[in-house]
Amino acid sequence: MNTLTDRYLAATLRSVPAQRRDEIATELRASIEDMIDDRTGGGADPTVAEREVLTELGNPDELAARYADRRLQLIGPTYYLVWLRLLKLLLSFIPALVGTIVAIVKVAEGSGFGAIGPGIVVALHVAVHIAFWLTVTFAIIERSQTTVDLPGWTVDQLPDAPVHRGIPLADTVASVIMLVLTIAYLPFQHYQSWVRGTDGENIPLLDPALWSFWLPALIVVLAGSAVVEIVKYRIAHWTWTLFGVRALLSLAFAVPLMWLALTDRLLNPALGERLSWLANADNRNVLGATIAVGAAVVVVWDLIDTAVKTRRQTA
Amino acid sequence: MVSEDVLRTHLQELRRGTVVVASLVALRRPDYGYALLQRLSDHGFPVDANTLYPLLRRLEDQGLLTSEWNTEESRPRKFYRTSDEGESMLNRLLDDLAAVQTSITGLIQGVDR
Numbered sequence: 201m202n203t204l205t206d207r208y209l210a211a212t213l214r215s216v217p218a219q220r221r222d223e224i225a226t227e228l229r230a231s232i233e234d235m236i237d238d239r240t241g242g243g244a245d246p247t248v249a250e251r252e253v254l255t256e257l258g259n260p261d262e263l264a265a266r267y268a269d270r271r272l273q274l275i276g277p278t279y280y281l282v283w284l285r286l287l288k289l290l291l292s293f294i295p296a297l298v299g300t301i302v303a304i305v306k307v308a309e310g311s312g313f314g315a316i317g318p319g320i321v322v323a324l325h326v327a328v329h330i331a332f333w334l335t336v337t338f339a340i341i342e343r344s345q346t347t348v349d350l351p352g353w354t355v356d357q358l359p360d361a362p363v364h365r366g367i368p369l370a371d372t373v374a375s376v377i378m379l380v381l382t383i384a385y386l387p388f389q390h391y392q393s394w395v396r397g398t399d400g401e402n403i404p405l406l407d408p409a410l411w412s413f414w415l416p417a418l419i420v421v422l423a424g425s426a427v428v429e430i431v432k433y434r435i436a437h438w439t440w441t442l443f444g445v446r447a448l449l450s451l452a453f454a455v456p457l458m459w460l461a462l463t464d465r466l467l468n469p470a471l472g473e474r475l476s477w478l479a480n481a482d483n484r485n486v487l488g489a490t491i492a493v494g495a496a497v498v499v500v501w502d503l504i505d506t507a508v509k510t511r512r513q514t515a
Numbered sequence: 516m517v518s519e520d521v522l523r524t525h526l527q528e529l530r531r532g533t534v535v536v537a538s539l540v541a542l543r544r545p546d547y548g549y550a551l552l553q554r555l556s557d558h559g560f561p562v563d564a565n566t567l568y569p570l571l572r573r574l575e576d577q578g579l580l581t582s583e584w585n586t587e588e589s590r591p592r593k594f595y596r597t598s599d600e601g602e603s604m605l606n607r608l609l610d611d612l613a614a615v616q617t618s619i620t621g622l623i624q625g626v627d628r
Contacts, residue, residue: 224572226593227548227568227593230549230592234550238549257564263565263569266566267572
């Protein structure tokens with residue numbers, strides 16, 4: 201015998217606790233038969249009545265969940281917010297961190313720009329793993345009978361209201377992108393400057409000798425500037441401390457740049473072989489002075505501008 | 516005009532707890548699942564079969580109902596009855612239901628308590 205009712209009962213009982221399965225089966229079968237009898241008594245066709253009754257009872261898995269008092273959700277309201285906060289926290293830095301470390305290791309192994317690909321792939325893998333295992337953990341906590349004692353919410357946890365956001369997000373994003381592009385350009389020009397030597401090899405724009413100290417130092421300063429931009433966005437307004445750090449970093453970038461430009465150590469001497477104008481020492485001095493003055497103007501203008509903003513926003 | 520969906524959700528919320536009260540009252544006289552379902556809907560408590568049957572088991576687990584199998588009829592039926600414990604909880608629930616009604620009436624008429 202394999203009627204629709206039999207199949208429905210089997211499907212329902214599959215996921216109710218075993219020790220009460222028989223009892224629920226007997227009772228549910230009786231109830232279903234009662235419901236069918238009621239309809240056929242009113243003149244309905246028994247097969248149609250059976251279909252109607254089972255449709256009314258609905259999805260057997262749902263019914264079984266009600267019998268077992270089981271939750272039909274992966275992570276319920278009790279843990280959802282904690283899960284979400286942890287997920288955001290972990291995803292905010294771990295994949296990027298691991299990806300960067302992998303990329304750095306690859307660079308150290310001499311992969312050059314080939315290091316970016318594996319870094320991104322590893323970061324994505326890590327992100328997927330974090331999301332998966334965190335969700336599995338919370339789903340298990342949700343289903344275990346033990347209640348995890350979560351610290352209750354208190355008013356002290358309220359974040360500061362962003363009453364007046366002095367730092368627009370677009371500005372921060374633009375600044376960080378500019379800084380990252382500048383950092384990326386420094387190694388990039390070493391391999392691809394579009395200036396070719398006589399036998400077609402690439403001539404870097406900047407003196408390769410600078411890689412022994414100055415260019416790495418400038419990269420660190422630029423990276424520091426990007427961090428300051430992000431911190432500034434989080435604080436949401438200028439402070440004098442922030443101004444001080446920012447001024448220091450600006451000078452730490454501009455002063456070495458100016459010094460290198462003025463002492464004719466910035467540009468690659470090999471460029472003179474291809475661009476005859478640069479072979480002339482006077483011309484090189486004029487170019488160096490122009491770069492130095494340009495850098496000085498930018499830094500002074502930036503410092504005045506930030507000082508004015510800081511004064512206005514701390515007043 | 517309020518949308519039908521919103522109305523249905525609020526009515527569902529309002530009715531949810533009353534099914535337990537109605538069942539405990541009705542089962543002062545022992546009855547089996549489907550007969551109880553019909554009695555409730557005859558008295559203006561339409562309830563889905565897939566809600567009522569699991570609910571009866573849960574109330575039994577909580578000790579608010581007792582049950583007994585009746586095998587004398589054509590098919591075996593499980594008869595539920597409100598237990599002493601269920602009766603005392605029912606009284607608390609009925610008091611609260613009356614208190615809600617009183618409060619609402621007071622609120623409508625604008626009388627301070």
